Amino acid sequence: MSSPPHKLQKLAPYILHYWGGIPGRGEYVRLAFEYAGVSYTDSNDSAKLLKTLRSTSPSHFAPPMLELPNGKILSQTPAILNYLAPKLGLAGEKGNLLKNAVEDDDEREEAEFERSIVNQLVLTALDLCVEAHDSHHPIASSLYYEDQKQEALRRAEDFLKLRIPKYLAHFEETLRKNKVSHSHLVGKTTTTADLVLFHVVDGLLYAFPRRMGALDKGGKYKRVLKLHEKIMAEGGIKEYVESGRRRKFGVGLFRHYPELDGEDEDTIEPEKE
Amino acid sequence: MSSPPHKLQKLAPYILHYWGGIPGRGEYVRLAFEYAGVSYTDSNDSAKLLKTLRSTSPSHFAPPMLELPNGKILSQTPAILNYLAPKLGLAGEKGNLLKNAVEDDDEREEAEFERSIVNQLVLTALDLCVEAHDSHHPIASSLYYEDQKQEALRRAEDFLKLRIPKYLAHFEETLRKNKVSHSHLVGKTTTTADLVLFHVVDGLLYAFPRRMGALDKGGKYKRVLKLHEKIMAEGGIKEYVESGRRRKFGVGLFRHYPELDGEDEDTIEPEKE
Numbered sequence: 054m055s056s057p058p059h060k061l062q063k064l065a066p067y068i069l070h071y072w073g074g075i076p077g078r079g080e081y082v083r084l085a086f087e088y089a090g091v092s093y094t095d096s097n098d099s100a101k102l103l104k105t106l107r108s109t110s111p112s113h114f115a116p117p118m119l120e121l122p123n124g125k126i127l128s129q130t131p132a133i134l135n136y137l138a139p140k141l142g143l144a145g146e147k148g149n150l151l152k153n154a155v156e157d158d159d160e161r162e163e164a165e166f167e168r169s170i171v172n173q174l175v176l177t178a179l180d181l182c183v184e185a186h187d188s189h190h191p192i193a194s195s196l197y198y199e200d201q202k203q204e205a206l207r208r209a210e211d212f213l214k215l216r217i218p219k220y221l222a223h224f225e226e227t228l229r230k231n232k233v234s235h236s237h238l239v240g241k242t243t244t245t246a247d248l249v250l251f252h253v254v255d256g257l258l259y260a261f262p263r264r265m266g267a268l269d270k271g272g273k274y275k276r277v278l279k280l281h282e283k284i285m286a287e288g289g290i291k292e293y294v295e296s297g298r299r300r301k302f303g304v305g306l307f308r309h310y311p312e313l314d315g316e317d318e319d320t321i322e323p324e325k326e
Numbered sequence: 327m328s329s330p331p332h333k334l335q336k337l338a339p340y341i342l343h344y345w346g347g348i349p350g351r352g353e354y355v356r357l358a359f360e361y362a363g364v365s366y367t368d369s370n371d372s373a374k375l376l377k378t379l380r381s382t383s384p385s386h387f388a389p390p391m392l393e394l395p396n397g398k399i400l401s402q403t404p405a406i407l408n409y410l411a412p413k414l415g416l417a418g419e420k421g422n423l424l425k426n427a428v429e430d431d432d433e434r435e436e437a438e439f440e441r442s443i444v445n446q447l448v449l450t451a452l453d454l455c456v457e458a459h460d461s462h463h464p465i466a467s468s469l470y471y472e473d474q475k476q477e478a479l480r481r482a483e484d485f486l487k488l489r490i491p492k493y494l495a496h497f498e499e500t501l502r503k504n505k506v507s508h509s510h511l512v513g514k515t516t517t518t519a520d521l522v523l524f525h526v527v528d529g530l531l532y533a534f535p536r537r538m539g540a541l542d543k544g545g546k547y548k549r550v551l552k553l554h555e556k557i558m559a560e561g562g563i564k565e566y567v568e569s570g571r572r573r574k575f576g577v578g579l580f581r582h583y584p585e586l587d588g589e590d591e592d593t594i595e596p597e598k599e
Contacts, residue, residue, distance in 0.1 A: 110503040111443060111511065114450045114496045125439055131404060132446040136438060154434060156427045165409060166398055170384060173405040177387045183456075191464050191477065193484035204464065204477045211466035223387045230383035238384065 073097030256307030529580030
């Protein structure tokens with residue numbers, strides 16, 4: 054069962070294989086295609102997915118898997134995004150040159166470096182996503198939340214108090230130091246890093262509204278939150294969100310358990326400093 | 327305080343900034359240089375490291391950071407390895423072509439894909455490394471092991487029982503399916519994926535000797551364990567290990583706590599199947 058082709062689609066050059074129902078890690082790949090306006094098919098056929106995972110060489114550990122126009126398959130979200138970035142114009146102005154052959158050595162080096170910096174920022178934003186997941190599943194993905202709730206309460210406390218602010222400060226600093234644009238992580242064009250950060254912030258706002266609200270008060274992370282708003286309204290993403298095709302958060306990576314957001318007790322102080 | 331230059335070194339084109347004392351994530355970058363025989367300086371100057379983390383644009387979230395010959399800095403282990411791979415001849419036979427400009431579109435696409443597959447496998451092996459770390463620190467990196475030991479016992483049980491076998495099976499399958507070589511993850515040349523898997527397996531053997539011994543008995547993961555032995559004896563790595571420069575495991579990512587390895591109680595059954 055594949056999802057119906059959407060309006061951007063003419064042919065189906067890329068097929069994204071992912072579980073149905075949740076945004077999950079597949080969403081990071083979807084956002085890249087949606088922003089770029091490049092057609093893709095969103096396949097949620099679990100049986101085909103499991104078969105593909107194991108039948109190809111090399112094997113794939115987990116979805117998302119991207120089936121390329123030539124039938125080859127690539128998995129691991131950061132690997133997919135780094136592969137696609139220059140093709141979709143999301144690797145930075147210089148990084149995007151790598152869509153074609155870059156003959157000049159210095160120019161190619163600059164392009165490879167910018168593409169790598171985008172990759173670096175994508176990886177850090179995805180690390181934050183993993184920590185958000187582990188805040189409700191600190192013991193095992195194979196167990197229900199209810200079976201690790203006590204540990205989750207402890208882990209979420211540290212995540213909210215120390216980790217979220219540390220990551221947000223890192224991205225705020227990166228935006229602040231970008232001399233050509235304070236609303237882009239790299240250069241002055243939207244990259245996969247901006248799109249991934251957008252979705253992670255969106256997930257944190259969904260999962261931890263109380264804590265994110267408290268962190269927002271001092272204006273310490275204003276550029277990060279502004280980037281989130283900006284991407285939400287940008288061409289490609291705006292249409293995607295309004296189309297209703299964008300999957301809602303629920304019981305995936307980002308989950309809203311009020312008790313983990315510190316709503317039950319006021320142990321987490323708002324940022325002072 | 328920098329570590330003394332080692333025998334491979336003539337100039338110092340690359341500088342690896344990392345914490346002193348532990349192999350850590352810096353080791354994955356060291357192994358790439360050591361295997362390739364390319365000189366690098368291993369800088370453990372904490373003060374300089376912290377300053378560099380924040381003074382550059384973009385900011386870097388954490389070490390390792392690689393300072394390039396041109397002075398630019400890149401962080402995030404998988405981003406560093408993907409950047410270096412074609413330059414060091416560790417991106418697969420086709421992937422390595424990307425060291426230079428590849429004019430033919432089809433050839434460049436094949437090269438980009440192979441480099442991406444290497445990246446994919448690196449990322450999965452590093453995910454296993456993160457889970458190994460979280461088995462002793464399931465609640466917070468900011469707390470001591472002793473302060474999260476109860477939770478660690480629970481997480482390690484799942485990690486040993488389900489996660490290690492799942493990852494090892496994935497890599498075993500990848501080696502088995504490689505038509506041109508059962509001792510390389512991609513093609514028939516050593517890539518960053520082989521080197522990362524080597525170190526992760528080395529870390530697991532150090533941290534969980536009892537469990538890894540039990541898993542070894544059925545021969546289910548023989549190709550993975552053979553790859554580990556092969557890399558240990560390979561040119562570049564052999565000299566590195568014998569030189570004594572390779573840092574020992576201790577209280578870093580991979581830790582040997584007998585109680586987490588199930589030595590106290592025999593709850594974890596050996597593999598049957």
